[in-house]
Amino acid sequence: MNRRSSTIAVLGLLLIGLAVCLKQTLDFYEDFGASISTAFLAAEALLAAIIFALAALLVRRKFSKSSRSTRPKRLEAFAPLRRLLAAVWS
Secondary structure (H helix, E strand, C coil): CCHHHHHHHHHHHHHHHHHHHHHHHHHCHHHHCHHHHHHHHHHHHHHHHHHHHHHHHHHHHHHHHHCCCCCCCCCHHHHHHHHHHHHHHC
């Protein structure tokens, strides 16, 4: 696996773990009390937002690199020739 697919797999596993924690928090909502349960839910929502932001950043980086021009770069060996022609024609 390459680095991107490994990162996507880890982010997916984090989301699955977060879903399990969310289910347990909702199951024990009455036992914990309203204030502590609300704090847990806020922390889980913040963590989910961070995970989704990281996934969006990863997808954006992947697609921004693939849309670049496919034209090969000029070889640096021809740089003196380009400078000479620019000096002659200017």
